[in-house]
Every structure is written in C-alpha cells, then in structure tokens.
Amino acid sequence: MTEPGPAPRRKRMPRAEREQQILAAAEEVFAERGFQATSMDEVSARVGVSKPMLYEYFVSKEGLLLACVARIRADLHTATLEAIAGAGPDGPRAVLEAGLEAYFDFADRHGRAWAVLLNESVIVAGPAEEAIEAIRGQQTLLIQSALSRWLPSASPERVAVFAHALIGAGERVARWRLREGAGIKPRESAALLADAFWPGFAVAAGLAPDIPAGPGPGPGVPAGLAPDAPAGQDSAKRA
Amino acid sequence: MTEPGPAPRRKRMPRAEREQQILAAAEEVFAERGFQATSMDEVSARVGVSKPMLYEYFVSKEGLLLACVARIRADLHTATLEAIAGAGPDGPRAVLEAGLEAYFDFADRHGRAWAVLLNESVIVAGPAEEAIEAIRGQQTLLIQSALSRWLPSASPERVAVFAHALIGAGERVARWRLREGAGIKPRESAALLADAFWPGFAVAAGLAPDIPAGPGPGPGVPAGLAPDAPAGQDSAKRA
C-alpha cells in the first residue's frame, strides 16, 4: 500500500561510515534508556540497518557499549589535555583547576550520555568490566605521571591513592552536579573541588608545611554522631 | 542412599526467614556474576526454592538487587557510624581517618559483593537508579552533617562538594585496592587518603592558613603534561 516497490534495500555505505552512524545512534539510545533497557533492535532500527550488522561490526551488545565508551573517553581526553596544557605555565594549582573545569564542562555538554557511558550503566563482571576499567586505568596512569612530576619523592602508593581519589571525586561531584547542583557552573565547581585537593597536594609536594592533626573536639563535638563507642584511639599515621 | 523418598518437596518456612535466605543467595550470585549475568533461575536454585517465590517476595530482579544493596548499605552505615563516633574525641582528622578505615575494612570483608552491589552493577535508568542513588544519599548526608560541624561558615556548595568528593574518592580508592592494591592495609590506605583531604579540610575550617597557588612550573615542566607519553588513548588529569 505504501510501498509498491519490492525491496526497501538500504543504500550501501563504506564500513567506517556505517560504524560511526551506529555509534551515534547507540550513544543516543544508551543515554535515553540505559544499557540494560536498550535493545539491539531499537538501535538497528534507528540507524536504518538490520541487527546482524551491529553484530558484524561490534560483536555483542557489550561490544557496542564499549565502543561508545572508548569514543567518548577519547573526546574527554582531548578536551582535558588541551585545557591543562593551556594552564601549564600557571603552575600546578592552575593545572588542577583547569583540568577539573574541562571535565565538568564536558559532562555538562554531554549530559546523560556522559553519566551512562562513563559511570553508571557499567555492565559489570565479564570482559566488559575489565575493558572499561582499562580505559579508566589509562587516565589514572596519566594523572599519576603528571603527579609524580611534582611529587618525585612520594611513594607510589601515595601517588596512586591521590590519582584515584581525584578521579573518584571528579566523577561523583560531576554526577551530583548533573542531578542537583545544576546551578553551579563548571568553573565554580572546579574551584571548590580544587580547594579541597590543592592543600593536600601542596603539602605532599613540600610546597607547604605539614598540617598537624588539629585540635581535639572542634567547634562542636561530633556528638550528633553518637559518641558512645569505645574510642578507637589513634588513627593518624603515615605511610 | 541419597533420596529414596518420592517428593522433593521443600520444607516450609516463615516468610522473613526465607527472605533472608534469598537475600544471602542473591548477594552471592550477584557478586559472582554481576547483575546482568545473574539469572533468577540460578538464585532460586541456590536457595532451593522456585522462581515465583523470588517474585512474590521481591517483585523483580531489580527489586532483588535493591534489597541486597539496601541491606549491605545499612551494614556499612552502621560500621562507619560506630567508627567515627569512637574517634570523635580525637578531633576531626582522627574522625576522617577512622571513617575511611572503617570503609576500606568493610570493603575488604565483603570483597566482590561490595564492588558489585555498591558501585558497579548499577542498572541505571528507571526507578532502580533513583533508589540506589537515594541509598547513597544517606551516606552523603552523614558526611555532610559531620563536616558542617567543623565548617559552620562554609557555603552549602562547599560542604556538598567536599562530601561528594570524599565519597567518590573512597569508592575509587577502595576499588583500586580490591583490584591491585591488595597489599595495602585498610589503615594505611585510610592514612594516605586522609593525607590528601585533611589539609584542604583544615584550611576550609580555618585551622590552617590558606595555601597560595604555588609557584609556576614546578620540578618538571607541566607543559603538555606528558612530553614523553604518546598519549595514545588515555586521558589526562581530568579528575
């Protein structure tokens, strides 16, 4: 009735181009529905191609997700790298802040796709988990190498903890911004987070004197949190 | 010898008890396989009960996951609360460190279940995402209330960023410990992470002088950030 013609055959297209098309559609659907609720049929329909194509090009649903993640991570990498390179001459604190700002900015621009692809939908278990962790691990390595430039004498553990802390903090704060802190601009957020990390970094780098373990009970005793358990003394020590 | 009897009929059992059994089995399977790869059939088989039971008690697969998450979160909450209450009299730094140590310790004791239930398997999108975020929010609230005791004059945004940063850092570092940093004890990890956060906190609380934005290019030129690394596919410091 609508289609007198026999075959609605698709237009042929070079592989690379079709791959990009598929990735774009997949990113959309993943962002809308999340990994779990995304069906390969819907992705293929949106591209205007049949399901076996997706499998031909990306092996599995997880493979498709992985490709999306890799792509968006690469973009993020570029954006951040540019930002910190630009801030390089202004010293470590500026680099820290610029990197964070670029990150938040990226998250803002990509909205839900960022959240799904980089943080949440993580499929878990199986090879995909490894792969995603690996992609993340590369950033960690880079941060570590950047850090160790200023912390030449710090132990590897200290550097690693710092790097992972920075990553985790960034992710969570970005997520919070997406959900509730909408009003706060990337720049302000970056400044706030940098305020939290910079002093610790400066101390570790020997740019500032160590800060003693503070006074006893501060302004208000943490009473609200039920000071009743047997005091587990001393938790301060260094590695 | 094994079972001459005819009917493999299950033993009857009060609802609450069966629920606990199911939760225990589910936690096991989720930890082994991840959410995605866990089948309700396997969980039910492991409990020794039929599938419709799971649905009767937990509504859906996500519901089952949610119940597991809620349970383990509650335990974590209790453990942390006790730890920081015990350290209360020793001042903020001790509280920070004690809380972190309790967290890492908890993660160690629960192994993969912790990772899957609290961080990874998150299904995303839909009500489950909300529910999981809500449970997490509880932890954030705990930290925020503890923080604001010492930062009475800080803006809410600053406190929120601090709290989320702390949570994100904790999660990420714990995950790293689980995967590679096996040798590092909870106590040392807590000390290292506290070293990263404490100075920033002390500055914000007015317990230490502000730390200026440091010198220009430090020990190593921050130019490019990675003069050597061919930056194939990693990301810079982003966060």
Place this chain on the structure above:
DNA sequence: TTCCTTCCCTACTCTCAGTAGGCTACCGGC
C-alpha cells in the same frame, strides 16, 4: 561479461524475566 569482495538482509534459535493458576503443609477452631 564474469568474478569476487564487501555490505547487507530475512528468518530463525535459545535463554531468561516474568506470570497464571493450582496444590499442600500447617494452624487454628470445632
């Protein structure tokens, strides 16, 4: 034209979340 590579499709299979509908063990009350 003919061949052959690359791109693409229809039409399945199989696993698994979720459901319909019924049975039975146990706890009262008589």
Place this chain on the structure above:
DNA sequence: GCCGGTAGCCTACTGAGAGTAGGGAAGGAA
C-alpha cells in the same frame, strides 16, 4: 479427631530480546 482457611510453595507456560545461519546483491576489477 476433623475441617476450613490461609500462607507458603510449585509446575508449566508466555514474550522479549540477544545472538546466529545462511544467503543475496551492489559495485569494482579483469
């Protein structure tokens, strides 16, 4: 004891969607 009645339980299905088998045609090279 006997007789409901309810709470706990099960077998046997449906439907959706991931992944596959096996073939067809466009377009370039010879």
